[in-house]
Amino acid sequence: MEKVIRVGLLGAGTVGSGVIQVLEMNRRQITERVGAQIQLKTVLVRNLAKKRPQLEGYVLTDNIDDIVKDEEIDVVVELMGGLEPAREYMLKAMEHGKSVVTANKDVVAQFGKEMFAMAEKHDVDFMFEASVGGGIPIITPLKQCLTANKITEIMGIVNGTTNYMLTKMTECGSDYDEVLKEAQAKGYAEANPSADVDGLDAARKAAILASLAFNTRVELKDVSVEGITKITPDDIEYARNLGYVVKLLAVGKDSPEHGVDVRVHPVFLPKEHPLAAVNGVFNAIFVRGNAIGEAMFYGQGAGSLPTASAVVADIIDVSRDIVNDTFGRVRCTCYEQKRLCPLEETESSYYVRLLVDDKPGVLGLIATAFGDAGVSLKSVIQTQRNIVDHAEIVAITHAVRHASIQAALQELKGMPVVDEIRNVIRVEKEQV
Amino acid sequence: MEKVIRVGLLGAGTVGSGVIQVLEMNRRQITERVGAQIQLKTVLVRNLAKKRPQLEGYVLTDNIDDIVKDEEIDVVVELMGGLEPAREYMLKAMEHGKSVVTANKDVVAQFGKEMFAMAEKHDVDFMFEASVGGGIPIITPLKQCLTANKITEIMGIVNGTTNYMLTKMTECGSDYDEVLKEAQAKGYAEANPSADVDGLDAARKAAILASLAFNTRVELKDVSVEGITKITPDDIEYARNLGYVVKLLAVGKDSPEHGVDVRVHPVFLPKEHPLAAVNGVFNAIFVRGNAIGEAMFYGQGAGSLPTASAVVADIIDVSRDIVNDTFGRVRCTCYEQKRLCPLEETESSYYVRLLVDDKPGVLGLIATAFGDAGVSLKSVIQTQRNIVDHAEIVAITHAVRHASIQAALQELKGMPVVDEIRNVIRVEKEQV
């Protein structure tokens, strides 16, 4: 008789319902592929009184012990979100010998170390493919397919809300507030959009990706973060004219000189870069390794069924381990302790847009100020833009230290001809 | 003491040398990641007398028995290429209880069934990630990450040579013979380019991808193939004006009505399609599943180190199985026997380019001929193109059966006003 693997589900919201749907609609395939039946047994809900037609036939409970202490249950799938009680419930499940699958980037980015230690202690699996990039396979590729590589760089469009907004701003020339309203109307952005637009959601994913790519623990607090709220249609137009698109990127770099450098911020990306064509709510993660060269993984970064695709893939992976009586086949990837590069030491090119007095000689003054601060310029242009008595100057710098650009900006701020530093955005260099 | 896993390598050419290099340069990482040392022990070469500085320190042999009968060797890596003796040697290795890793698309596409049966019989792994898409992870994603999905479509740019040629034709307007010479000069195309330009190489990969995606055995002989030799700069220009790019695609579709339909041919691809931006020698595979929606995997489809990245990932995967004393964790994926859709039943839109007499009423005659054959048109345009007394007509059809378009072409051929059917190319429909 076929083995049956029983699942307890914590939370049946957007993703949880998707998981139930995928397990049902692809039941026959999944059974063949695993060599065992995967059966959802019990679902934890907050309010037992609420009508949930999609949960008919399953045991419902509002008591976590009914799942973690159920000896029949092999796998606990956490899809409630948030730090607590999600963290506590997952730890409990592992203590009771159950493998855990989650989509919870908050817990993984902040308490990953604790989770992996607990999994190791109790000989169970802890899987989190859906925590980054929704349905896109990226965690398994990093743990398996790319594992022959030393990875030097990982760059991702990992937040669909902000990518949708930037795409709309690019395509329609609309301004930030307009596209935010539109994104909210379409359900892509929350009423309080801060986690998305301020970059916090992307930062959690950056921490997870960097930990896996560079084999050293990177936590949310280690990621420097800047959101998209200051991006204007003018910046996007300058970018276009200079051959770039503006994207919010999660960036991780690892080099012998600087150590591990992880950040989230808007970037001018050369329009030939593979990530530049990733538009709307789509996500993609670009990886550079010392054997594979460049690779990219593209797909839907959110949504009920796409995210469930990743969660159920993890459930299948765990089930295969159970069928084959093996655990922890892939060891914890953070076997090193690398130096984290402080923000001031990071290097980048920058786009700097200034509002200046429209007088002869200003361009020269500005260029000299950059030079005095040790920042060499790749290009500098001055435009009129219908502003009485004023002009805009847009400078693109060569790669400089964060500290140097800060010094230059300090200098510029003090100059009488400079009326405003309108924006400062990092520029990703062309591929070679 | 750390476990040591010993590898025998068959063939140290482009990819084999890459494997040796990757194992050396990333030795420390790999050992950490596997929890065991991976040691290359013996290399099979054809000519022992040849100088091979990169093989210093390894045992060389020209006798396969020195590898397959060596009890110390756990994994045999086949990188000789071709059908025989590669097939024979891999079977022998498995008979002797060794897991096999290969990049050999020829053997997998033609003798996959035999290989998997042998692996199952002897409780060993048979891995072939590098056989499709070079370094790009696609086999593991199909076997693991996407396994919660019913996959309905897979489309790939899986031949770098032809993609390089089509990209050059698109960017520079050069003609076929010119870009072929250029590709040969750069080492991207062989002296005899047939396997690439006639689509055979892509067809092998199509068979492998379809077998994994649709869970039914598809072999090389089941794939209908058409190459790029008839593509002209004119076709590419018409494509551009109509909003398409021309790509050579490996296409697999699975539907309840038609069954499994696998082919390789040039395609007019809407320029918004994620595959449309894949240029030069890069490869990418696009997958559609009933949970994940669309996903794409992008990277370098060939080359010594990128391909070695995939081969070594497989070696690591096998080694993890050995360390954990498990085998065949992922079962053979071909557990179904689906109907293969005959070419005549396949459905597609088509681009048809005709040379016709330049007289009033011709456009009407042509349109009527299509209609009479049951082919409805989406658009039809007539151009002069500086051809005395002649004009060109370009028609784009709605989706029709292959048999219907053949009937229409037969009809057109017989018409006195039609001087030549210049090209017929499938058109991929826009994404919704």
Ligand SMILES: NC(=O)c1ccc[n+]([C@@H]2O[C@H](COP(=O)([O-])OP(=O)(O)OC[C@H]3O[C@@H](n4cnc5c(N)ncnc54)[C@H](OP(=O)(O)O)[C@@H]3O)[C@@H](O)[C@H]2O)c1
């Ligand atoms: N949505 C996506 O596209 C997506 C993509 C990738 C990752 N994720 C991650 O997936 C997780 C779930 O997201 P979601 O979008 O599915 O959220 P959601 O729609 O808000 O669903 C969460 C569910 O968990 C339930 N829940 C919360 N706290 C609970 C508790 N203490 N006890 C019992 N049930 C509880 C909620 O019940 P009530 O209905 O009673 O509040 C709700 O049904 C999050 O970690 C999220 O970051 C989501």
Ligand SMILES: NC(=O)c1ccc[n+]([C@@H]2O[C@H](COP(=O)([O-])OP(=O)(O)OC[C@H]3O[C@@H](n4cnc5c(N)ncnc54)[C@H](OP(=O)(O)O)[C@@H]3O)[C@@H](O)[C@H]2O)c1
């Ligand atoms: N090159 C790529 O980018 C790439 C990408 C994906 C997959 N692959 C696949 O990888 C495999 C190897 O390709 P490759 O490009 O590395 O080919 P290659 O450069 O021609 O190397 C093949 C090597 O195998 C040796 N060999 C052939 N037959 C042998 C025999 N009977 N006994 C001992 N040694 C033998 C050859 O030795 P001699 O030097 O004596 O002839 C040569 O060194 C092929 O299956 C290919 O399809 C290649």
